[in-house]
Amino acid sequence: GFIDRFLVTAEAYFIPSVIIFNKIDIYDNRTKALSEEIRRIYENAGYECLHISAKEGINIDKVKTLLSNKISLLSGHSGVGKSELINKLIPGLNLKTGDISQYHSKGKHTTTFAEMFPLPGGGFIIDTPGIKEFGMVNFQKEEVSLFFPEMKKLSINCQFNNCTHEHEPKCAVKEGVEKGLISPVRYQNYLNIINGREMEIEDWELD
Ligand SMILES: Nc1nc2c(ncn2[C@@H]2O[C@H](COP(=O)(O)OP(=O)(O)OP(=O)(O)O)[C@@H](O)[C@H]2O)c(=O)[nH]1
Ligand SMILES: [Zn+2]
Numbered sequence: 001g002f003i004d005r006f007l008v009t010a011e012a013y014f015i016p017s018v019i020i021f022n023k024i025d026i027y028d029n030r031t032k033a034l035s036e037e038i039r040r041i042y043e044n045a046g047y048e049c050l051h052i053s054a055k056e057g058i059n060i061d062k063v064k065t066l067l068s069n070k071i072s073l074l075s076g077h078s079g080v081g082k083s084e085l086i087n088k089l090i091p092g093l094n095l096k097t098g099d100i101s102q103y104h105s106k107g108k109h110t111t112t113f114a115e116m117f118p119l120p121g122g123g124f125i126i127d128t129p130g131i132k133e134f135g136m137v138n139f140q141k142e143e144v145s146l147f148f149p150e151m152k153k154l155s156i157n158c159q160f161n162n163c164t165h166e167h168e169p170k171c172a173v174k175e176g177v178e179k180g181l182i183s184p185v186r187y188q189n190y191l192n193i194i195n196g197r198e199m200e201i202e203d204w205e206l207d
Contacts, residue, residue, distance in 0.1 A: 004148075004189040006075060007047070009137060011147035018048045018066055022081040025053040041183040046149040054084040064089060069122040078129070086127055090117055095127070141194045145173065148190055150182050164194060 003019065010017045019042050021035050039049045050066075052059040063085065066072075074082045083095040114128045142162045145151040151173050155163060159170035165187075176182040191197075 001189055001192065002077070003042075004186060005193065008139075008144065008147040008193065011149070012137065012139065018050060020063070020076075020085075021049065021051045022054055022085065024051045024058060025056045041185060044150065044183065045186060052085070054081045054088050057088060060085075060088050064119075064121055067119055067121070067123055067125060071116075071124045071126070073126040073128060075128050082127055086117060086125060089119060089125065091120070093117065139193075144194050145190065148186065150186070151176070151190065154181065166191065166194070 007017055019039075021039070024032075024035075027035065035051065039051075042049050050059060050062055052063060054060070067089070074085065076082055079098060081097075083097045087093055087095050087097070114126055116124050116126045118124055139147075141164050145155050145163075145165055151165065154172045154176045155165065157172035158165065158168065160168055163171055163173070165171050165173035173182065173187075177184055177187045
């Protein structure tokens, strides 16, 4: 839920997004398979995905290339390793990173406010506090699918041009879900957003 809400808001403001999977150094087989499944869903939706390890320095050069000469914002739940990644991008910065074992018991948050840092290769990175919930701007029901790139593409073939892809006949988006062109998970999150449902427990939460 969190990722899709975030991406919708970014799309609404024409901000390109990249999805980073961190801590690949500690993925077991199940986590690896799950992350590949999620990668497929988001690549299919049109997003670039990148597997990294901030700690072991894997694919950090690719992150550097992505961020070079741009102003970027890093977002994700508390403990995913945002501060660790920024430390790798900016040698000598030494942001405080959290001990993961304390996250669940004490709800520890290392970063408490958004901060912007200049990058050695040009550009800036904004670190944000770990986000538990993501409030969204109020969109019109009919416009939300414009911010799901894979739905937007198909929706031009819907019978109604203000189709909400929920219950309308001859809906190209619903057909796309049935044909496997659109991920059922993304579609469900879309329905949750247009119906103003509270963020549900993450389907992919691992613990
Ligand atoms: N094994 C492993 N651990 C990592 C990696 N990246 C970060 N960690 C660890 O995960 C814990 C949390 O990292 P942080 O960088 O503090 O997480 P954060 O996203 O900045 O958390 P908040 O500041 O609360 O939002 C720390 O103990 C890090 O050392 C990684 O790639 N691999
Ligand atoms: Zn439709």
